[in-house]
Amino acid sequence: MRRWKLWLPLLAFVVLLGGVAMRIGKTEPPLPSPLIGKPLPAFSLALLDGEGRLTPESLKGRAVLLNVFGSWCVACVEEHPMLLEAARSAEIVGIAWRDKPEDTRAWLAKRGNPYRTVGLDPDSRAALDLGITGAPETFVVGPDGVVADKITGVITPALWRSRIAPLLERLK
Amino acid sequence: MIRRLVLALALIFAAAPAFAFDPAEALKDPVLETRARSIGEGLRCVVCQNQSIEESNADLARAMRVLVRERLAAGDSDSEVIGALEARYGDFIRLMPPLKATTALLWAAPALLLVGGLVAWRRAFRARAEAAGGAPLPPEEAAAQPGTTTLAIGAAIAVVASVAVYALLGHPGVADQPIRPRLAERLGVSEAAIDDMQRMAGEIETRLETHPDDARAWLMLGRADRYLGRHAEAAAALRRAIALGEAEAGVYADLGESLAIRDRRVGPEAEEAFARALAIAPDEPRAIFFLGVARAEAGDLAAAAKIWRSGAAMQPADSPWRRRLTLQADRAEAARKP
Numbered sequence: 001m002r003r004w005k006l007w008l009p010l011l012a013f014v015v016l017l018g019g020v021a022m023r024i025g026k027t028e029p030p031l032p033s034p035l036i037g038k039p040l041p042a043f044s045l046a047l048l049d050g051e052g053r054l055t056p057e058s059l060k061g062r063a064v065l066l067n068v069f070g071s072w073c074v075a076c077v078e079e080h081p082m083l084l085e086a087a088r089s090a091e092i093v094g095i096a097w098r099d100k101p102e103d104t105r106a107w108l109a110k111r112g113n114p115y116r117t118v119g120l121d122p123d124s125r126a127a128l129d130l131g132i133t134g135a136p137e138t139f140v141v142g143p144d145g146v147v148a149d150k151i152t153g154v155i156t157p158a159l160w161r162s163r164i165a166p167l168l169e170r171l172k
Numbered sequence: 173m174i175r176r177l178v179l180a181l182a183l184i185f186a187a188a189p190a191f192a193f194d195p196a197e198a199l200k201d202p203v204l205e206t207r208a209r210s211i212g213e214g215l216r217c218v219v220c221q222n223q224s225i226e227e228s229n230a231d232l233a234r235a236m237r238v239l240v241r242e243r244l245a246a247g248d249s250d251s252e253v254i255g256a257l258e259a260r261y262g263d264f265i266r267l268m269p270p271l272k273a274t275t276a277l278l279w280a281a282p283a284l285l286l287v288g289g290l291v292a293w294r295r296a297f298r299a300r301a302e303a304a305g306g307a308p309l310p311p312e313e314a315a316a317q318p319g320t321t322t323l324a325i326g327a328a329i330a331v332v333a334s335v336a337v338y339a340l341l342g343h344p345g346v347a348d349q350p351i352r353p354r355l356a357e358r359l360g361v362s363e364a365a366i367d368d369m370q371r372m373a374g375e376i377e378t379r380l381e382t383h384p385d386d387a388r389a390w391l392m393l394g395r396a397d398r399y400l401g402r403h404a405e406a407a408a409a410l411r412r413a414i415a416l417g418e419a420e421a422g423v424y425a426d427l428g429e430s431l432a433i434r435d436r437r438v439g440p441e442a443e444e445a446f447a448r449a450l451a452i453a454p455d456e457p458r459a460i461f462f463l464g465v466a467r468a469e470a471g472d473l474a475a476a477a478k479i480w481r482s483g484a485a486m487q488p489a490d491s492p493w494r495r496r497l498t499l500q501a502d503r504a505e506a507a508r509k510p
């Protein structure tokens with residue numbers, strides 16, 4: 001056996017250590033939702049304001065962003081200006097998850113309301129059907145009611161420009 | 173030796189995983205409830221990721237437990253319930269990944285690594301044997317080397333033993349919370365009270381993310397952290413509270429005490445906090461107590477006794493602190509005499 005081969009285990013260890021060091025502290029990118037390419041699962045939610053229910057059928061006919069948020073959610077505050085901006089060119093429908101209607105109303109009154117309609121999901125019914133793991137999460141839904149994409153976490157301006165706006169344009 | 177092993181095993185099995193389960197959620201039918209639990213133990217809490225939904229306190233895990241039970245009560249089979257959640261969350265929802273094309277490498281990896289390792293070992297063995305003699309080993313030595321059969325049997329035993337141990341002890345979802353029952357016992361409160369306090373601390377932290385200048389919230393966070401025994405965090409929060417205006421003697425005393433517990437001694441930071449407490453309220457008992465401790469730690473028992481004695485005199489006649497400080501002073505003076 002050649003001498004240099006003795007160093008191979010150490011080298012392998014250093015490479016492994018390097019790999020671990022690079023990944024440490026970083027969160028795994030979220031797995032793609034299995035709902036992509038499938039119709040929205042059935043749900044029926046009371047509306048924050050007005051009569052009727054928020055259902056997948058009520059969204060059909062237009063490309064929409066379905067945004068899950070909560071007045072308790074810190075990251076949603078961060079996302080909010082982007083949604084207000086996006087609402088000028090896109091239709092956004094909100095699901096107020098695990099929230100009291102009065103809290104949602106106060107939150108929207110304070111920060112501005114980017115949503116055409118807001119459905120209420122106080123006990124996580126729709127959230128479980130949609131495979132929600134936290135807030136905010138956003139579905140891009142086509143006019144046919146099929147999920148085209150899902151964004152886990154905050155919609156950043158970069159994400160909006162590169163991924164969501166072009167997709168919405170294509171779906172229209 | 174054997175007895176110790178048995179004891180160790182008994183202790184391992186006694187450490188049952190903590191269940192986050194609320195009895196109010198349980199199904200009346202014990203058969204269905206058992207099925208619900210076994211399904212829940214295989215489902216990942218998507219908030220905490222390495223706990224099963226049966227173990228997690230997260231609201232979403234609770235909602236999933238309820239969903240599992242509702243579907244079972246409605247007559248779904250176990251695989252229908254798991255399948256429904258899998259359709260929404262993907263394979264990720266299962267703590268045990270299913271064997272399919274995308275996970276084949278994951279499942280095959282241990283066997284591949286084992287075979288690869290054996291091959292590498294054999295080759296190294298041969299190379300060494302050849303280098304040693306320049307020729308194959310004489311028969312009697314070759315017989316002493318482990319042959320392929322021995323290696324294969326050894327490897328098979330290792331695999332079977334690993335699987336057996338894992339089957340007995342392994343539970344990919346287990347995430348015990350040993351601190352919780354211990355804390356509850358130390359504080360003499362229920363584990364639910366600990367949860368409440370942790371939840372409260374979490375809520376305050378959320379508020380502070382949007383209102384970082386809320387002195388009152390920092391103070392509450394600091395006190396919650398102290399209650400939960402997290403003194404390093406408590407000290408940081410109390411400092412913020414003081415900087416933002418909650419500069420009262422009691423807060424300084426809390427800060428000093430947490431610093432002292434964090435450092436396991438009355439260090440200069442803690443001493444400064446206690447000095448400030450005394451500057452505001454000269455009779456603050458904890459400041460007196462710990463400043464005396466600081467002098468005693470430094471070896472100056474005379475100074476410690478003096479601080480405790482004069483401090484005791486400032487306390488109300490019937491207060492426990494008066495007795496405690498007097499006792500400290502008496503002990504310090506007794507220790508000074510040879």
